[in-house]
Amino acid sequence: MSDGAPAERRERGRTRDAAATASILNAAMSILVEKGLAGFTIEGIAARAGVGKATIYRWWPSRGAVALDAFLDAVQPLVPYPEDEDFPTQLRVQVTALVRVFRDHEVGGVVRALMGEAQTDPDLAAAFRDRWLEARRTVGRAVFREAQRTGQIRDDLDIETAIDLVYGAVYFRLLAGHQPLSDEFVGDLVDYAVRGLAPSST
Template sequence: MPQLTPGADPPPRRGRGRRPADQVRAEILAAAGNLLLAEGMAGFTIEKVAALAGASRMTIYKWWPSKGALALDGYFSVVAHTLAFPDTGDVVADLTNQLVAFVHLMTDTPAGRVISQLVAQAQTDPELAAAYRERYSAPRRALGVEALTRAMARGQLRDDLDPEVVVDQLWGACYHRLLIPDQPLTEDFARALVDNLVRGLRGEIGPGKP
């Protein structure tokens, strides 16, 4: 079960000395992620992040060109551990565990509400849409593609499958239920998604096979 702490304060600053750049950046990301989970995009501002992190707006804009870019990096910084892709050598178990973790993150924490808001706002905000692709969806997709490609190289999956399509089949189905909730997004659904694909991914079903 993912453990997130929206609204938690960033680590306290020690002393009056100048903080290393890496520390400042980490504290800005922590502040941005926690603020986003606590208040959503409606309450997310550069000014609030700067105040929480004890950083200047100029410093933030040096690293992030827009509010959307900062929001996405902050979001990913607080969910990255939960969404880390395991590599145990058993691709079916890894796919199942990752998809189940993703579903719990979306349904049991504020992360699902936040990502829904980001997706919705990106439809009319080209800058946010570009940041979403570059800073969140593309890196997330790459993790799934890499895991599937490794499994293909190990001979665990068919060598002619398209990893990009499999990523869309699995995570796209979860996003569909998250954004169009006519059916619930549940752990059972995530497990069924993987189970329904396993035989095809392993080559147990193919042309001319029953």
């Protein structure tokens, strides 16, 4: 949420109302799921949460920031950590998990909304990159590095590009909507990528 500071020194005055915060994030998430980003307004959130607009502005700089917090609140628990498998399997498990979250939990719409809004709001874009994308890439990077160490992929690989090769296609389908995020798609995608990243057969 906006801050980070771990409430070091007990400050004067009334403390932040945790109930209000939770109420705001719940209201935000339910509005996002019901109506998408259109119709996602600060006034609407305040009304549904039973909260003054100023209370929202005190803690979040923009509607996108609220949406991002609500999204992370709802979605952080859902994504798995890699288990001890070979590289193709690990990659397939990771991508499948992400696609399923997008497809099954009405989360895809929220991600679309957030990335759409981020095209207009640079602060949101940065926050989304740092708090969502980068967190996921950290996990992904570990998987690729381990695969490099065990010789399952080339060691002159640009890992950032390799990650984008796989996940770019997923986000592209999510955002452009020209093709479905099917399990077959994930299978082929991982297959082509694994081959493309493998060491030269010589």
